[in-house]
Amino acid sequence: MQEIFIQNSKQREWLGRLSPLEADFKEKAATFDKEGNFPHENIQALRKIGYTKVTLPEEFGGAGFSLYDAILLQEKLGSYDGSTALSIGWTLMTVGELFENRYWDPDNLAFFAEEVNKGAIIxxxxxxxxxxxxxxxxxxxxxxxxxxxxxxxxxxxxxxxxxxxxxxxxxxxxxxxxxxxxxxxxxxxxxxxxxxxxxxxxxxxxxxxxxxxxxxxxxxxxxxxxIPSYNTGFKLNGWGLLIPAAYLGIAQAARDYALEFANTHSPNSIKGTIAGLPNVQALLGEIDLELYKARFALYGAAEAFMDKDRNKSITNEALVAKHIVTNSAITVVDKAMRLVGAKSLQLTNPLQRYYRDVRAGLHNPPMDDLTISKLAQTAIQQYESQGGNDNENE
Incomplete structure (x- = not known):
């Protein structure tokens, strides 16, 4: 499903670089989760292929990936192991944000670019x-x-x-x-x-x-x-979309598991597999609908941020995308578990891990209540700025 969002050979090349890591990352994910250990080996493997500097601009020696490019990679990595994707995602986000906005003076940026090229993460x-x-x-x-x-x-x-x-x-x-x-x-x-x-x-x-x-x-x-010009110590920006991208990857992994289960599970009460049952097909359709919705929101917001003309009119797009992706990911995993049944609750089943992991997205900023509040405030401000009160007096 992610295929239709791939736009060029450079993106495809980097997705290909991640592919050899898939089997190993997926195999170890359950152990890291069970023991609560940090995936040092995964991070080192990502350093080795240069993943930590994909959002560093080419002029500084990096791959020069755009926000859209990096989201593609983060989603794919999230389908391998959510914890690894979320962990490294903050580095990609920080580097991308710093160098796009030139928050630091030239000397500090040049110094840090050298460190990133050596594999440093932040x-x-x-x-x-x-x-x-x-x-x-x-x-x-x-x-x-x-x-x-x-x-x-x-x-x-x-x-x-x-x-x-x-x-x-x-x-x-x-x-x-x-x-x-x-x-x-x-x-x-x-x-x-x-x-x-x-x-x-x-x-x-x-x-x-x-x-x-x-x-x-x-x-x-x-x-x-x-020294931020904003007064909260935190600023929402397009690069923050790399975080929900990891949760979208987890949701895709849950969908893939449910689809395989539906096409291979064959209880003796029916002929063939459960994939032919209307209720199972309904769940699969609803799952893919959520994934499409989340992807169009996420990649659409990324394109808006990257378009300099459209960027000027952006208000809450990053907040909306994060809200949609996170909640859709939760819905996808829930429906996947309904399809698979009680087996999904077994500690040896990856769905129970996906279920726990996607809920963490609710607590990454911005939280849902803030997004809803901001949307309401923006609507009211736009109404007032367009002379809404004057219409009542006509």
Whole structure:
């Protein structure tokens, strides 16, 4: 089904580079989930094929993949192993966003491009227990104080996905002297930086989303790489679509399992397989309908972000795509489990893992309630700006 969204040979070539990893990633996924271990081998395999720099522009030595290109890859990788796709997705997102928007000064971008070309991976460390989701506007409890030309950083971040393999932590901290939030580029070797391995949840168990602990971490003035113009420490952007792409891949894996089951399961109460039963065909049709809906929303939003003319009129497209994809993924897995029946609840069955994993998407920003609220606010603002009140007085 993804085939109709492939647009060129470059995309096809990179999808081909991922293919040899499929069997191994799928085979190990259940073990990583059961033991709650991080898939180090998977990340290293992705580094080896250059996957970590696909969103780095060609002028900096990367593959120069667009948002649309990267979504194709992330969806495919998500069908192999959701935890691996989500883990590496934050690096692809961060690199793509940084270099497209040129958030940093040229020297810092050039330095970091060299690191990415060497295989370095990165994630923003933003979330904290006290502030909740950063998208809701809370101020970081993590602090950065300036002493003798250095910054001293103290604090704790949670949900630091891919932490066991990250080379850099792009960390938000409140700077009292400047009365604003800044992002500091902190290498994993920094003294006082540690990872508290406390990620123990029922979904995406292999993402290593542990706590980042910072105790008197000293960085140079130049490591203050970004002072956001927005005031929440978090900004929605098109590159965020790489995250729901991973959940779409999981949904595709659930669909494929259900389709194979329907075409091979043959109870002695019927002739042939259950694929011929009307109720089974109804579920398969509903599953594919959800996948089509999700893909058109996701890839359509990506194309809108990439079109400079259309980009100017974008409001909530990324939020809408994320909402549709995440909820469609949940629906797809649910219907796949209904088709397969009680067998889907067995711990040896991948559907129960898919079921748990796709629900994690509800808790990646933006959350559903924020999307619905933003849509309503936008509709009201557009009505008012178009003189809606004047119409009532005519």
């Amino acid at each position: 994630n923003r460390a933003v979330s904290e227990v006290a502030m909740g989701s950063p998208i809701r506007g809370g101020r970081p409890g993590t602090t950065a104080k300036q002493i003798d030309g250095k910054w001293i950083i103290n604090g704790r971040k949670n949900y630091t996905t891919c932490s066991p393999e990250l080379d850099y932590f792009l960390t938000s901290a409140w700077m009292e002297e400047k009365e604003t939030t800044g992002f500091f580029l902190i290498p994993k070797e920094a003294k006082g930086l540690s990872i508290e391995e406390n990620w123990n949840v029922i979904a995406m168990r292999g993402t290593g989303s542990h706590d980042l602990v910072l105790e008197n971490v000293v960085v140079d003035e130049s490591d203050l790489v970004e």
